[in-house]
Amino acid sequence: MLSALEVFTIVVVGVMVGVEVCVAFVMNRILDALPGDAGQLGHAHGGRMLGALMPFWYIGSLVLVAVWAVAGRGDGGTGPVVAAAALLLLSVIMSILLLVPINNRNRTWTPENRPADWKEQLNRWQRWHYVRVAVIVGAFALLAAALT
Numbered sequence: 001m002l003s004a005l006e007v008f009t010i011v012v013v014g015v016m017v018g019v020e021v022c023v024a025f026v027m028n029r030i031l032d033a034l035p036g037d038a039g040q041l042g043h044a045h046g047g048r049m050l051g052a053l054m055p056f057w058y059i060g061s062l063v064l065v066a067v068w069a070v071a072g073r074g075d076g077g078t079g080p081v082v083a084a085a086a087l088l089l090l091s092v093i094m095s096i097l098l099l100v101p102i103n104n105r106n107r108t109w110t111p112e113n114r115p116a117d118w119k120e121q122l123n124r125w126q127r128w129h130y131v132r133v134a135v136i137v138g139a140f141a142l143l144a145a146a147l148t
Helices: 001-031 038-071 078-106 118-146
Strands: none
Touching: 001 038, 001 118, 038 078, 038 118, 078 118
């Protein structure tokens, strides 16, 4: 049963990491290259769509890793799992304190109501997002290492 939990957890966390890497290095660049207001409207739509999904995914991933750590505590390889849980907890805290406030503003913006500094706010979100991606990639690598 523990093996099934480990595989399921790695798949859930790995797909989350893939989505966030895609957002950071593909989608944001595509949206930023669109003409006129299309990029800003795309960022707002993405903020609404992913903003509704990602809290469950991040917290669900953290819960799965915590369950793995508790269920496998008799094994010698729980250190990387506990470290991965700590990194995922850090990513949730970063999200709540740094990224969600910007996203909550961004998701309501239109060309008519966006603030004058909207690009700076999106750039700040993207910089924090890069840090968060590095944190969750580290968590994913630790989970993969825990299986070896």
